[in-house]
Amino acid sequence: MIAAIPGGRSLIGFLGHMKPSQKIQKTVNYTNFSSPIGVSGDIDPLSSGTNAFQQLGFGFIEIGPIVLNEPITQIEPKEDKNHILFSTQQEKVPLKLAIQKLTTLNIRVPIMVKIDSYVTKSELSLIVHHLTPFVDAFIVTSEQFTSYLDKNTILMERPFYASCFTNKMNNEVLETLTNMPNLAGIVIHAPRHTSEEFWHEAGNANEHLIENVKTIKEQYPELTVITSGGVETPDEGYALIHAGVDLLLLTEGYVNTGPGLPKRIHERILYEKTPREHKANWYFSFLFGLAILIGGFIALYFAITSIILPYDESFIGLTRDELLLVNPLILSFMSHDRMALAGTMISAGILYIQLARHGIRANLHWSKVAFHSAAIIGFIGILLFIGYGYFDYLHGLFWLILLPIYYFSFKEGKKVVGFPSSSHGQNDKAWQYGIYGQLMFVMLGFLLVIGGFVISTIGISKVFVSTDISFICMPPQMIENISQNLIPVIAHDRAGFGSALVSVGLLVLMISLWGFRQGEGWIWNTLAIGALPAFIAGIGTHIYIGYTSFIHLLPVYLLVILYLIGLVLSYPFLKGKTKGSYSSINELSL
Structure with missing residues (x-):
């Protein structure tokens, strides 16, 4: 059914990434x-x-x-x-x-x-x-x-x-x-x-x-x-x-x-073709991930200290102290969005670094596709920042710094054309459990992407959901009476968080779809460590500000359950001992 619709075959090809290597082509x-x-x-x-x-x-x-x-x-x-x-x-x-x-x-x-x-x-x-x-x-x-x-x-x-x-x-x-x-x-x-x-x-x-x-x-x-x-x-x-x-x-x-x-x-x-080991350039890709990681920590610092910056105050027309006098819950709400964004950026940085260090460096074509697909979506997400009439100068400056780094990363990635190989040849219990673990992470990636789109859409439309209004104790009309520019600032944070979540979801999804092979312990480490900052920030920030509505946090709880089940089921397959594997095949013929 999917193959019959326009673009369906490309979707199957993208999700499966099953195109054979030219090394196994033959003429009969x-x-x-x-x-x-x-x-x-x-x-x-x-x-x-x-x-x-x-x-x-x-x-x-x-x-x-x-x-x-x-x-x-x-x-x-x-x-x-x-x-x-x-x-x-x-x-x-x-x-x-x-x-x-x-x-x-x-x-x-x-x-x-x-x-x-x-x-x-x-x-x-x-x-x-x-x-x-x-x-x-x-x-x-x-x-x-x-x-x-x-x-x-x-x-x-x-x-x-x-x-x-x-x-x-x-x-x-x-x-x-x-x-x-x-x-x-x-x-x-x-x-x-x-x-x-x-x-x-x-x-x-x-x-x-x-x-x-x-x-x-x-x-x-x-x-x-x-x-x-x-x-x-x-x-x-x-x-x-x-x-x-x-x-x-x-x-x-x-x-x-x-x-x-x-x-x-x-x-x-x-x-079994005894491939020659080939290392690809990966330094700019690593630097790109490191920059996002550092940016995430900087955003986290501001989210738990001043929350809003001077140019935010200038646009809103109110200082931080004045907002605290009007309704301190507004700043707490803004802090929760910014902390969630920071945690997502830290997770993204870890995932990018791991893909660069273990995937692109090893000449794995699938890792390059995952890396750049998510990065391009992240860059496009900057348009959401101004979707409600507010442009964040710090975000803009951050993307301007990232842009030349990404350009060189994309350029060095053109030579990453290798296909993975694996010595695993049995349908054993570890593989069977690994398949279910992979399914958990694929579901996690899909849900993160969907959640990111939903949050971005809310951020550039109605901005608030019902539980948000209950927490702030103010309807949007009252917030607009405080300052007509306050909601656009809140909206741009929300839209930015949604965009970052889409990128992280794509990374988790593509790593899960294409990277699962016996003995590839770095895949397990990447998913285990990479998702933690986003989950910790997503849940911790709500506890920190007292926004603990069960209905509001239910999607996060479900994601954590998928994450934990996926880690447990995939551990024997990804981290178990194997008789050896080559990380990549040098595909210079491509």
């Missing part, structure tokens, strides 16, 4: 594959998710099985406790629907078409004739290949692959196929366990596939080999690649493990 039978990992037609026979799959790290997509006309009986897969059960009368795609999909979808990866094993020779010829303009290869059974594929009767403008199950792939079949002049390669299906009208992959599928692949490659090292199924972990995917597989299709394992499996296999492959 004159077709370029951005990744050797594809998705089987068994998972999506009707091509409903083709648009989305292209953004989830797959280098090619299989559709089918294709038939000439839609069968009367088609049974969808079901699941039991441990497996996905596919019917022996599984879903099939009529030719007309396949053409409709291929002509309407914006397809950017190679498409392989699997033709149903029961089609006749004439039907196969018709299917091939109509689909050839839209696809890159065809997959037929080994029986169809040896019986039907005669140059005189079947159009062969695309590569044809013969498929067979591991238990049927013997020397006789292999010799027959390799003697066929039109063979582009073979597809080996994982062994199946059949029970009544349903089947599922056998438990030792990966081992059987590896054994078959090694045997075939020993006899025919130049033969293109594709496997289908038998992969549920990065280690299993890498084992097949290491055994000599050219391309592999994910089936049941992709559903069981989750949509991150292709990316995890990519990182596992990259880890």
Whole structure:
């Protein structure tokens, strides 16, 4: 659904950050594959998710099985406790629907078409004739290949692959196929366990596939080999690649493990390529984060001392002492917004520093994207300061100081193009808990972004919520009677805090989405330490001024709960021992 809306595919690509590294691209039978990992037609026979799959790290997509006309009986897969059960009368795609999909979808990866094993020779010829303009290869059974594929009767403008199950792939079949002049390669299906009208992959599928692949490659090292199924972990995917597989299709394992499996296999492959360590320039990025950190401490100092500065007093028309005589709660309220802003800036500074020190320095492209996306949003947020008619000169001066630092940071970041790698290859308990911990932080990041937008919107519109008015004990009309310029000053603080919160939320979100890998302890440290100042300031300032409305603070309490649960669940995965990992891959080819 998301992929179908304008900009949806870009959103999926941004959130997943699953684009494969150029180091794992390959060319097979004159077709370029951005990744050797594809998705089987068994998972999506009707091509409903083709648009989305292209953004989830797959280098090619299989559709089918294709038939000439839609069968009367088609049974969808079901699941039991441990497996996905596919019917022996599984879903099939009529030719007309396949053409409709291929002509309407914006397809950017190679498409392989699997033709149903029961089609006749004439039907196969018709299917091939109509689909050839839209696809890159065809997959037929080994029986169809040896019986039907005669140059005189079947159009062969695309590569044809013969498929067979591991238990049927013997020397006789292999010799027959390799003697066929039109063979582009073979597809080996994982062994199946059949029970009544349903089947599922056998438990030792990966081992059987590896054994078959090694045997075939020993006899025919130049033969293109594709496997289908038998992969549920990065280690299993890498084992097949290491055994000599050219391309592999994910089936049941992709559903069981989750949509991150292709990316995890990519990182596992990259880890074994023995990358050369590459350090990128990161000093200006570090300096940018340090400047924000220092700015946060300066803002915190003013928030707990004078609260308002001389130019604030000049704009309002009242001194600090005069405001205290009118209503001391007004200054307390202003202090709470400014302390919250200061705490958020300190958190942002820590996050930027960590991204620069551990991410950009290690040539990690995702860390550069996270760093600069949040920074640009932060700069745009200065416009909110004047949204209610008041420009804070100190804020303006601060951004002017930051601007040249950021310029050089952005310039040095252009060479940060590396892809991460990981040695983690199992779906163990630490990984499973880590996934839930990651979910907590992703939710935390999203909620911080949403909260920042809401606070900014309130800051440039009605300024106060009901609990604010109850705390100040004055409606906005009375505040305007004190000074017509008082509300704009309050509004600019609120809008500025909201803008800073959006930036921090984006940092937490992107670090959580893209940085979770086993043994990456700096990610855990970044999230654990980076969020503390914002939470301490957010809750502490309310306690400090006596603004302790439960309803008002409830969103913060919920965020703290997500934060603590995320830290606990992700600790074994991020901080646990690992056999080693490379932080980055030098991608000079980009």
